[in-house]
Amino acid sequence: MAKPRPIEHAERGAALLVALLAAAILSLLAGSMITLGRQQVERNALLEQRLLLELRADGALAEATYRLGTGQPLFPTAQATEDGEWWTLPLAHWAIPDERGVPQGGGTLRFRIVALSGKLNPLNPLVPGEFRRYLEARGVEPKRAAAIAAELADWTEGDRLRHLNGAVDADYRAAGLPYRPRGDRLLQDVAELRLLRSMDEPLYRRIAPELTLDRFHVVDVDGMPEARLRALAGEVASGGSLAARDSTEAVRAWLAALRHVNSEVILSRGGGDLVRIEVEASAEPSGPSGPSGTGERHGRVGRWLELNLKPETNRASAHGHGALADDGRERPWTVLRRGVL
Numbered sequence: 001m002a003k004p005r006p007i008e009h010a011e012r013g014a015a016l017l018v019a020l021l022a023a024a025i026l027s028l029l030a031g032s033m034i035t036l037g038r039q040q041v042e043r044n045a046l047l048e049q050r051l052l053l054e055l056r057a058d059g060a061l062a063e064a065t066y067r068l069g070t071g072q073p074l075f076p077t078a079q080a081t082e083d084g085e086w087w088t089l090p091l092a093h094w095a096i097p098d099e100r101g102v103p104q105g106g107g108t109l110r111f112r113i114v115a116l117s118g119k120l121n122p123l124n125p126l127v128p129g130e131f132r133r134y135l136e137a138r139g140v141e142p143k144r145a146a147a148i149a150a151e152l153a154d155w156t157e158g159d160r161l162r163h164l165n166g167a168v169d170a171d172y173r174a175a176g177l178p179y180r181p182r183g184d185r186l187l188q189d190v191a192e193l194r195l196l197r198s199m200d201e202p203l204y205r206r207i208a209p210e211l212t213l214d215r216f217h218v219v220d221v222d223g224m225p226e227a228r229l230r231a232l233a234g235e236v237a238s239g240g241s242l243a244a245r246d247s248t249e250a251v252r253a254w255l256a257a258l259r260h261v262n263s264e265v266i267l268s269r270g271g272g273d274l275v276r277i278e279v280e281a282s283a284e285p286s287g288p289s290g291p292s293g294t295g296e297r298h299g300r301v302g303r304w305l306e307l308n309l310k311p312e313t314n315r316a317s318a319h320g321h322g323a324l325a326d327d328g329r330e331r332p333w334t335v336l337r338r339g340v341l
Contacts, residue, residue: 046299049283053107053301056091057281060109061303064277068113069309069333075111086110091281107283116274116306118223119212120231122152123187127261133231138207144198151196155181167197187213216274218266221252229255236261273310279303280341302341308334 067074078087091107122131131152135145143165150166162168169180175197187193190211194204210225221229226248233251236258246254256269280302309332 053281057279057301057303060279061305086112109281111279114276115220115223116276117216117220120228121212130231133234134228137227137230147198221255221267222269274308276306304341305338306336
């Protein structure tokens with residue numbers, strides 16, 4: 001009688017399969033750990049770069065504030081952008097050295113100075129109808145300009161009575177919009193204008209840089225955008241004929257000569273005491289080094305700050321008086337507010 005065959009070979013085959021399966025699982029785990037580790041390194045690099053950009057942007061803003069407040073030249077080596085709205089210069093001036101003393105990274109800083117006292121407050125009660133005329137001067141057809149101005153009045157008033165061409169809760173509901181007018185509250189941010197029923201994104205982006213929520217009794221006609229200049233001239237000129245006929249410079253001189261629109265709005269030339277400084281620090285792209293391999297390591301950080309350069313003579317803003325800086329020491333300027341771009 002033949003002896004039964006041993007099962008040693010079968011056991012060895014099963015052991016080999018188990019070993020191969022275990023090796024495959026370990027390989028997958030090792031690969032996953034390596035991938036996670038690499039992603040963590042990249043995230044740390046992104047965070048470090050972000051922090052460096054924030055430090056450079058804050059440093060540039062502090063230096064610009066000091067230079068502007070003390071009457072020094074503001075970054076003489078800066079170059080104007082093609083549109084003339086911004087100035088740029090390398091970030092090397094604010095580069096932070098590493099442990100070897102070598103400045104870290106490159107990049108670009110761009111900045112601009114905006115005269116706040118030349119901006120328009122769309123809710124300015126001192127010059128009724130100015131916002132509507134401003135929109136028309138910016139190329140908005142009169143019917144739509146009147147609708148936007150009326151919708152703004154409905155947005156901020158709490159009586160729920162619709163102005164002519166305006167919009168109340170029912171109109172926003174009928175338009176399928178998921179929000180309603182605030183009612184009985186002033187605007188908290190210029191960006192709320194984007195929510196008006198007749199406002200769209202392209203128009204908002206055109207007018208937002210020229211608007212403010214501050215009320216300035218002293219208005220700098222040199223800092224006004226042309227649309228506001230002509231809207232204001234149309235208010236005080238007979239039929240607006242002067243604003244339509246004369247050059248922008250002639251309108252500025254004519255308005256400044258008037259000295260006031262009414263007993264509360266004083267016009268001046270070359271004041272510029274209320275200004276906004278905007279800076280933006282951008283890192284150079286470094287190729288496919290981000291988590292998605294598409295050069296995501298470059299970034300951008302923006303800061304802004306509003307100043308009253310002559311607080312002892314200009315009390316037009318409702319946001320901050322006196323001449324003390326954040327560190328408690330006396331300065332010839334006052335920081336009104338600051339924020340992130």
